[in-house]
Amino acid sequence: MINISSLKTLENEIGYEDFMEVATLFLSEMDEALEKLPQIKDAPAMGDTLHFLKGASLNLGLTEFSELCISGEHHAKLGQIDAIDSAKIAEVYTASRHCLTDYLSGIGNTD
Structure with a gap:
């Protein structure tokens, strides 16, 4: 789910x-972007939001989530926002x- 490396x-x-x-x-x-995601009905706005989420998630090693964002961004570019499962994206984000x-919470502990 996350890339520790x-x-x-x-x-x-x-x-x-x-860091x-x-x-x-x-x-x-x-968190803010995902809260707004289900209300977005415009393909370019959806694509922009998913692009941001993809970039942030890649920086944080959230691999499974970033893959969903990549797929969603692709659908948005094609104008297929109905093919984007905002609930699934939010579910995977929450777990990630x-x-x-x-x-x-563990990296600062050297005990």
Whole structure:
């Protein structure tokens, strides 16, 4: 569900404190975008939202979620927003977010 290797690479590149700040910011922004997703009825707006979610999820190693965003973005580009399952996207995000927050809560502990 999450790619730990990607997370560790990002953490090593930018440092622990910046990594935590980036992860927290991305999760907050993703929460907001996902809250609005079911109400979006315009294909370009849906595509833009899914594009943002895809980028943020790839940065955070949320592999399964990013794959859904890629697929949804493709459907949006084709004007097929009815083919986008916002509920499934939200479900996978919730599970992925839970895995990520579990990971984040453990990386600061060196016990």
